[in-house]
Amino acid sequence: MIFLLLSILFSTGLFVIFKFFGIYKIDVLKAIVVNYIVAFTMGFLLAERQIPIHKIYLEPWFFGALFLGAMFVSVFFVMAMTAQKNGVSVTSIAGKMSVVIPVFFGIILYKESVSFLKISGILFALVAVYLSSVNEEKNTKNGTLLFPILLFLGSGIIDTVLKFVQTNYVDDRDVSIFSGSLFGIAAIFGLIILGIKTLKKPEKFGYKNILAGVALGVPNYFSIIFLIKALQIKNFESSTLFTINNVAIVIVSTLVGLLFFKEKFSNKNKIGVVLAVLGIILVTIA
Template sequence: MIYLILSILASSLIFIIFKLFAKYQVDTLQAIIVNYVVACVSGIIAYSEPIDMVAVTKEGWFYGAMVLGVIFISVFNLMAITTQKNGLSVAAVATKMSVAIPIIFGIIVYHESTGILKISGIIIALVAVYLTSMKTSTGVPLKLSNLIFPLLVFVGSGIIDTSLKYFETYHVAKNDVAIFSASIFGFAAIIGFFVLIYKAITGTLKVDFKNIVAGIVLGIPNYFSIYLLIKALRYDNMDSSTVFTINNVAVLLVSTLAGILLFKEKLVLKNWIGIILAVISIVLVTFSIEA
C-alpha cells in the first residue's frame, strides 16, 4: 500500500509542477523532453545491477518499452491539442476516464475479483472523475469534428496503464522495474529529440534555460510515479482494477485540493459533489479488499 500512496503523491506533484509551468511561462515541450531524459537517468541510477545493453535488448519487455515511449510522448501532445481545440476540462476528463480501460481489462482478462462494494466503488469513481474534472466556461466550444482528439487521449492513456500491468505481470522481473521504467522514458526522450531537431531545422527552436530547469524538476517525480505504480501493481492483496481505481481517483482528489490551497482555484457545486464521491469511491474500493 505504501507504494500506491507514494505513487499518488508523486503523480499529484506532477500536477503542481505543470501549474507552475503556466505561471512561469515554461515551454512545455522542451521541459517534457528534458523530463524524459531525467526520468531515464533516474531509472538507470536506481537500477541495482550492472547494465548490459545487449542483454536489455533481449528482454521480453524491451520492444514494449519502445512502443510505450512513443505512446507516452504522443499522448502528451494529443492532450495539448485536445486542450487547445476542446478545452482543458475535456482533456482532463478524457485522461482520467481512461482508467475504465485497464479496470475492464483486469476484470475480464485476469479474472480479477468483483463484488458489490468494488463494482459500486468503480462506478462512483468514474462519476466522481467526470464531475471533478468538468469546470464551467472552458472558453472553447466543443465541436463534433474535434472529438477524435479526446478519443485518442482516452484510448492512449488507457493503453499505457493496461500495458504497464501486462508487462509487469508477464515480462518484467522484480529487479528490472527500474530499468524497464527508464527504458520507456528513454525512448520517449529519443522521439522528443527528433522533434527538437526538426524545430531547429525549421528555425522555430528557441532554447531557454528555465525550460531545462523545469524539465529536471519534473523528471524525478515523473519517474517515481511510474516506478511506484508498477511496484504497487505487484502487491498480492490488490488487483490491478483496485490499484488503478484508487490511484486515479486519489490523484485527481489530491490534485484538486492542491489547486484550491496553492493556486486559489474556484470550484462549482458539481466539482464539490465529485470530490465527495471520490472519497466515497476510494473507501468502497479499499474496503472491498478486505471483503
C-alpha cells in the same frame, strides 16, 4: 504500502509542476524531452542489474517499453495542456479516473473479483470524468473537453499495458532499467518531434525549459518506480491498488488546486469530484 504512498505523492507533484508550466510560460515539448532524458539517466544509474544499452532490444519487455514510451510522450503533452487549460484538479480527475480501464482489463485478464459495488463504482467514475471536466467559463470548441477525454483514455491504456508487461515480462531486479528504457524511448520520440518542429521554426532551447524538465523528470521517474513496486506486492489485486492510488491523487491534487492555485469549481465540477471519490471508494470496498 509505503511504495503506494510514495507513488501517490510523486504523481501529485507532476500535476503541480505542470500547473507552473503555464504560469512561467514553459515550452511543454522541450521540458518533456528533458524530463525523459533525466528519468532515463536515473533508471540506468539506479538499476539493480546492469544491461548494456545496445542489448536492451533483446529483453522480453522491450516491445512493451517501446509502446509505453510512445504513449508517455503523447499523454504527458495532453496532461500538460489539460493542467493549463482546465486546472490541476480537473487534470488529476480526468487522468486518474481512467482507473476504470485497467480495472476492466484486470477483471477480464486476471480474473479479479467483480461485484455490483465494483460495477457501480466504475459507472460513477465515468460520469465524474465528464462533470469534473466541464468548464462553464470556456468555450468547449476550444478543446476544453477534448484534452480531459484524451487524458482519460491515454492514462487508462498506459496503466493497463504497464500492469500486463510488469506481470508477464519484468523481473523484480529490472524494474529500474525497464522504467529507464521506456523513458529513453519516450525521449527519442520526443526528440524526433522536437527536431521536426525546430526545422520548421528554429528557436533557442532556453535554460528555463531545461530546468523545468529536470524538475519534472525526478518525480516522474519515482512515480513509475514506486507504482511498479506496489504492483509487485502479492495478494493485492491491481484493480484495488489502482483505485486506491488514483483516488488519493485526485483528493490531494484537488486540495492543492483549491488551496494554492485558488481554482474555482462550478456546481457540476463539485458533483464530479464527489462522484469520483464515491466511485473509487465503491470499487475499493468491492
